[in-house]
Amino acid sequence: xxxxxxxxxxxxxxxxxxxxxxxxxxxxxxxxxxxxxxxxxxxxxxxxxxxxxxxxxxxxxxxxxxxxxxxxxxxxxxxxxxxxxxxxxxxxxxxxxxxxxxxxxxxxxxxxxxxxxxxxxxxxxxxxxxxxxxxxxxxxxxxxxxxxxxxxxxxxxxxxxxxxxxxxxxxxxxxxxxxxxxxxxxxxxxxxxxxxxxxxxxxxxxxxxxxxxxxxxxxxxxxxxxxxxxxxxxxxxxxxxxxxxxxxxxxxxxxxxxxxxxxxxxxxxxxxxxxxxxxxxxxxxxxxxxxxxxxxxxxxxxxxxxxxxxxxxxxxxxxxxxxxxxxxxxxxxxxxxxxxxx
Amino acid sequence: xxxxxxxxxxxxxxxxxxxxxxxxxxxxxxxxxxxxxxxxxxxxxxxxxxxxxxxxxxxxxxxxxxxxxxxxxxxxxxxxxxxxxxxxxxxxxxxxxxxxxxxxxxxxxxxxxxxxxxxxxxxxxxxxxxxxxxxxxxxxxxxxxxxxxxxxxxxxxxxxxxxxxxxxxxxxxxxxxxxxxxxxxxxxxxxxxxxxxxxxxxxxxxxxxxxxxxx
Numbered sequence: 001x002x003x004x005x006x007x008x009x010x011x012x013x014x015x016x017x018x019x020x021x022x023x024x025x026x027x028x029x030x031x032x033x034x035x036x037x038x039x040x041x042x043x044x045x046x047x048x049x050x051x052x053x054x055x056x057x058x059x060x061x062x063x064x065x066x067x068x069x070x071x072x073x074x075x076x077x078x079x080x081x082x083x084x085x086x087x088x089x090x091x092x093x094x095x096x097x098x099x100x101x102x103x104x105x106x107x108x109x110x111x112x113x114x115x116x117x118x119x120x121x122x123x124x125x126x127x128x129x130x131x132x133x134x135x136x137x138x139x140x141x142x143x144x145x146x147x148x149x150x151x152x153x154x155x156x157x158x159x160x161x162x163x164x165x166x167x168x169x170x171x172x173x174x175x176x177x178x179x180x181x182x183x184x185x186x187x188x189x190x191x192x193x194x195x196x197x198x199x200x201x202x203x204x205x206x207x208x209x210x211x212x213x214x215x216x217x218x219x220x221x222x223x224x225x226x227x228x229x230x231x232x233x234x235x236x237x238x239x240x241x242x243x244x245x246x247x248x249x250x251x252x253x254x255x256x257x258x259x260x261x262x263x264x265x266x267x268x269x270x271x272x273x274x275x276x277x278x279x280x281x282x283x284x285x286x287x288x289x290x291x292x293x294x295x296x297x298x299x300x301x302x303x304x305x306x307x308x309x310x311x312x313x314x315x316x317x318x319x320x321x322x323x324x325x326x327x328x329x330x331x332x333x334x335x336x337x338x339x340x341x342x
Numbered sequence: 343x344x345x346x347x348x349x350x351x352x353x354x355x356x357x358x359x360x361x362x363x364x365x366x367x368x369x370x371x372x373x374x375x376x377x378x379x380x381x382x383x384x385x386x387x388x389x390x391x392x393x394x395x396x397x398x399x400x401x402x403x404x405x406x407x408x409x410x411x412x413x414x415x416x417x418x419x420x421x422x423x424x425x426x427x428x429x430x431x432x433x434x435x436x437x438x439x440x441x442x443x444x445x446x447x448x449x450x451x452x453x454x455x456x457x458x459x460x461x462x463x464x465x466x467x468x469x470x471x472x473x474x475x476x477x478x479x480x481x482x483x484x485x486x487x488x489x490x491x492x493x494x495x496x497x498x499x500x501x502x503x504x505x506x507x508x509x510x511x512x513x514x515x516x517x518x519x520x521x522x523x524x525x526x527x528x529x530x531x532x533x534x535x536x537x538x539x540x541x542x543x544x545x546x547x548x549x550x551x552x553x554x555x556x557x
Contacts, residue, residue, distance in 0.1 A: 117441065127443025128416040182476060183355045184386040185376075204476035215389045222385060264440040266474075266537025 003300070003341060005334045006045030006309035007038050007326060008080040008233060011058025015316040022319075024057035028064060030319045034326060035068035039075035041330025047080030047110065047309055052118040055256060055315040059119075062095045069103035078108030080233065080309060081179045081198075084141065085133035086119040088157060090165055093144040097167050100174050110198050110233075111138060112179030115260075132156070135189070138178065142193040145173040177231065180212070187212045191219035191228075198231045199303065201283045206232070206299045213304040231307030232299060236285025237314070238292050238328040239321075245287045248321055250274055252314035253284075285310055289332035296333070297340035308337070347371055349509075350402035351394075352421075353412035354383045357434060357475045359391045361410055364479060366393045368512035373402035377417070400425060408509065410470065411435055415453065416445055418460075427463035430502050432509075434470040438531045452527040454496065467497035467506045468526040472536045473515075481539050482514025492516045492545035494535065496526025516542045520549070528552045 011031055014022040022030070035046045046068060048061030058064070065077040077099060082092055092109065100107035113130065120127045136154040143150050144165055153159040177198040178190040190197045197216045199209050213230045220228060235253075239245035250271065258268045277284040285292045296308050312325050349370040351362045358374060365372050372394040376383055380396035387396040395402075403409050403425055410432040411418060418435060437445065437453035448456055454468035472494060473481070483490040493515035497503035507517040520526050529535060534548040 120443065127441075128414075128445065130443075131414075181356070184359060184390045185354055185383075188386060203474070205480055208476075208479070211390050215386065218385055218389065261537070265438070265532030267534060 001306060001341070003338060004044045004076075004231075004307045005329075005337065006047055006076075006080075006307070007034075007043050007329065008047040008049060008309045008311040009034065009058075009313050010049040010051045010056040010311070011061070011064075012313040012315045012317065013055050013057060014319050014322070017318060017320075021316070024054075027057060030322075031058075031064055032067045032071075033319075034322055035065070035075070035077070036071045037323060038326050038330060039072045041327050042334060043075060043326070043330045044334075045076040045078065045108070045307075045309065047078050047108075049080045049116070049311075050083050050119065051116050052122055055259070062099055065099055065107075066102050069099065069106065072103075074106075076106045076108055076175075077103055078175075079110055080311075081110045081112035081116075081200075083113060083116055083119045084111040084137045085113060085130055086123045086125045087137075089137045089141040089144060090157075090160075093141060093165060094167070096174065097169050100169055101167055105169075105171060105174070108175040108177070110177040110179050111141065111195070112181075112198075112200070115181075115202075138189070138193055138195070141176070142195065145176055147173065179233065182209070182212075184212065184215055187215050188219045191216050191225065192223050194223075194225055194228070196228045196231065198233055198307075198309075199305070200233045202235060203277065203283050205281050206234070206283055207281070207302050210303050217304075229307055230303065230305040231309060232303060232305050233309045233311060234283055234285055235311040235314075236292060237312065237317070238285075238287070238289055238310075238325045238333060240288065240324075240328075242287040242291050245291075246274075246278060248317065249286045249314060252316040256315050289328050289336060292329075293333045293336035293340065296337045300337070300341065348373070348406045349408045349410065350375065350397075350399075350406035351410045351412055352376075352399055352402070354386055355412070355414070357470075358410075358412035359386070360475045360478050361412055361434060361470055362391045362394050364482060364513040365410075365509070366391070368509065368514075370408075370509075370512075371395075373397045373406065375399035375402040377420070403429060408432060408505065409464075411457070412470075414442060415448065416442070418457065419445075419447060423461050423463065426461050429464045430505060431457075431461060431464045431466050432470060432506055433457045433466055433468050436471050436531055440531070452524060453530065454523045454526055458498075458523055465497070465499045465502040466523065467495060467499075467502050468523055468529060469493065469495045469506050469510060472529040472533075473539055474537055477539055484514060485511060485516075490514070490516050490542075491539045492518045492542040494518050494520055494526065494529045494545070494549075496520035496523055496529060498522050518542060518545055518549070525553075 149162040178195040237249040437448040458466035510517040
């Protein structure tokens with residue numbers, strides 16, 4: 001079994017060593033360094049999730065990925081996720097096939113919504129249309145990935161008639177995933193359209209997603225498709241000890257969840273719930289390299305998954321803390337998980 | 343009063359399958375339906391909701407004593423109100439503009455009151471909307487368990503509310519009765535119980551404090 005291990009960022013705005021936030025521009029330059037460093041540390045994939053906020057100033061991740069591509073040779077580079085519903089599938093394809101060209105065939109794309117909703121009002125879309133937008137645009141994106149002239153008609157963008165969309169890829173479609181947060185209908189859609197399945201598990205017991213992995217493979221079979229990989233995307237933070245990792249991560253996580261809770265009107269999580277999520281049955285991978293490696297290995301097995309992407313960082317963590325996280329993940333966690341999975 | 347034994351869940355997204363599984367475990371006969379062909383959710387039902395029956399929505403509703411609405415609120419506006427006439431309807435939906443976008447029809451007042459207005463031929467109870475779908479199953483506990491958590495039941499019709507009190511109790515939550523749909527506004531997004539999984543004591547305290555803040 002071939003396993004792939006990645007790191008994802010939302011461009012979480014860095015804290016300075018004195019506690020004041022760094023500028024958006026400096027945070028973005030730091031993400032470039034982190035991507036380069038991830039390759040040096042032995043990480044297989046580096047992903048950037050689209051966000052449009054002051055604390056995640058990362059609306060154009062593909063530009064940042066191109067900068068990383070120019071300074072690396074091996075690491076795969078992709079979105080995590082691209083908010084396809086509020087974008088144009090033709091432009092998304094063009095940006096990532098351009099990244100694929102720049103990087104010598106290392107581009108990937110993960111399509112979804114994430115928990116990101118800011119792009120809808122920003123680009124003039126109605127969140128109530130989310131389903132229809134995603135369904136249509138994912139269908140068109142699957143057509144674009146095949147290469148060759150595309151003919152398509154729908155309600156959400158102008159029709160295409162035998163349209164040659166450039167740049168062409170050199171060796172077939174680049175890997176494309178749909179990120180799913182727990183709706184079985186989304187799992188079946190990924191199978192129907194032929195995308196790989198990325199399970200975004202950000203709260204609650206990961207084991208409850210095992211049935212989605214089975215559903216995905218059964219649905220692929222039903223649609224006459226060959227098996228495709230299942231991956232897991234989850235947040236976390238690695239430091240020298242469990243205690244240090246939790247002490248660094250908890251206040252940052254609490255602050256950001258509290259901010260989102262206030263914006264959206266749900267209850268702010270308690271330290272008790274954080275302890276549960278970072279424990280053996282929760283969704284957060286916060287701890288020493290050994291703790292995190294054990295948890296990843298256990299959940300990849302339980303979920304029948306071959307890919308794990310750790311969403312590292314939180315607004316307010318410093319570039320240095322993120323560097324330590326990346327180094328420990330690449331040099332200790334990944335080799336240990338490979339060993340555990342034999 | 344005798345509990346209705348057949349339950350229909352409308353919606354097979356994030357929330358519907360979770361409620362369906364809890365209801366099956368609680369001893370109800372469960373049908374699940376979307377706006378489309380039951381064949382489209384046959385595989386989902388087999389694997390994710392074993393024991394449930396995928397049906398056309400009209401058939402599932404016709405045979406059910408309790409109908410649970412677990413669809414996005416904007417899709418609710420597409421349902422013809424007559425389909426649910428005479429039914430006990432559990433509104434597990436939320437008007438959550440910050441997460442799902444604004445809807446004109448729901449800007450004035452509590453969302454379940456507006457649902458009840460549109461379903462004039464049905465009896466509407468608000469429940470199962472305020473605990474996150476990713477926690478709802480994991481936190482369920484049989485009656486008498488020390489760490490059992492609370493779940494709100496709001497309705498204007500006492501018999502209907504009592505039936506849903508029984509449903510939640512069997513599903514694994516300590517039902518806390520709120521005397522009207524109007525009072526059920528305390529279960530909506532923005533309230534201290536929304537997205538929290540509270541003990542009965544904490545739940546009652548949060549409801550009291552929230553009620554005071556509204557006066």
